[in-house]
Amino acid sequence: xxxxxxxxxxxxxxxxxxxxxxxxxxxxxxxxxxxxxxxxxxxxxxxxxxxxxxxxxxxxxxxxxxxxxxxxxxxxxxxxxxxxxxxxxxxxxxxxxxxxxxxxxxxxxxxxxxxxxxxxxxxxxxxxxxxxxxxxxxxxxxxxxxxxxxxxxxxxxxxxxxxxxxxxxxxxxxxxxxxxxxxxxxxxxxxxxxxxx
Numbered sequence: 001x002x003x004x005x006x007x008x009x010x011x012x013x014x015x016x017x018x019x020x021x022x023x024x025x026x027x028x029x030x031x032x033x034x035x036x037x038x039x040x041x042x043x044x045x046x047x048x049x050x051x052x053x054x055x056x057x058x059x060x061x062x063x064x065x066x067x068x069x070x071x072x073x074x075x076x077x078x079x080x081x082x083x084x085x086x087x088x089x090x091x092x093x094x095x096x097x098x099x100x101x102x103x104x105x106x107x108x109x110x111x112x113x114x115x116x117x118x119x120x121x122x123x124x125x126x127x128x129x130x131x132x133x134x135x136x137x138x139x140x141x142x143x144x145x146x147x148x149x150x151x152x153x154x155x156x157x158x159x160x161x162x163x164x165x166x167x168x169x170x171x172x173x174x175x176x177x178x179x180x181x182x183x184x185x186x187x188x189x190x191x192x193x194x195x196x197x
Contacts, residue, residue, distance in 0.1 A: 002059060006045040009038050017061065019044060028061035031090040037063065051082045060086060066094045070131075077126050079119060088112045100124075101131045149174060152185045161193055169193050 005028065007021040017038050018025045028046055038044055046061035047068045060082060062068040067089055074085035088097065091112045100108040101124050109120035149170055156166035169189040176188075 002048050002050045004045060004047050005059070005061070007043065009040050009042050009044050011040060012038050017044070017046075019046065019061075026059055028059045029086060030061045031067075031086060033090070033093070034061065034063050049082075058082065062089075064094075070094050070097060073127060073130060074123075076130075077123055079122070084112075084114050087114060098131050101127050104128070148182055148185060151182055152189060155186055156189060156193070159190075165193065 005019050005021050005026050007019045007026075010018040010020050010025050012018075012035055015035075016027050016029050017035060018027050020026075028048060030046070034046070046063070047065050048062070049060045049068055049071055051058045051060065060071060062071065071082075071085050071089060074080050074088055075082060080088075092100065092108065096108070099105070104124040106117060106120045106124070109115055109123055110117060115123070152170045153163065153166045156169070157163050161169075166189070169192045170185060172192060173185050173188040
């Protein structure tokens with residue numbers, strides 16, 4: 001599995017970029033949003049997924065691991081192949097896609113060419129719980145306060161902070177306002193805990 005490529009951008013096409021890695025040019029399929037950030041001659045690092053078929057090896061590239069994870073998850077649904085998964089991420093950014101899946105927003109999902117009403121219903125049915133578990137939590141609408149609290153407390157405990165101390169820090173941050181994301185709460189809680197040490 002090739003999980004990332006880093007090198008000089010040799011060329012940027014409509015649906016792919018060619019990145020030179022150790023003298024070899026890799027053609028990497030990517031979304032228009034990712035391709036728009038790339039310039040010929042610049043150094044780039046893309047998180048990739050290698051799709052192996054009988055007649056082809058295709059690399060798909062993403063600006064971050066979040067999009068790559070969703071790309072893989074979308075393909076677990078029957079009828080969604082790599083091309084359609086990439087098209088979905090081209091139309092909907094990861095946060096918007098997550099929110100649509102969790103809320104069961106069929107209208108947003110059918111805005112992707114190739115996904116009809118039945119396909120959208122299947123996506124929400126099969127991925128709603130997986131997306132909530134997988135989510136980076138960058139979309140406040142997706143992460144419920146209870147889940148967000150548990151996620152951050154678990155992350156702090158993993159970093160070696162006592163559970164009680166971690167819970168108090170997270171509760172203090174959450175009490176200070178709303179519109180929190182997992183990463184913002186984690187940063188603020190770490191700052192609070194850092195002052196206590």
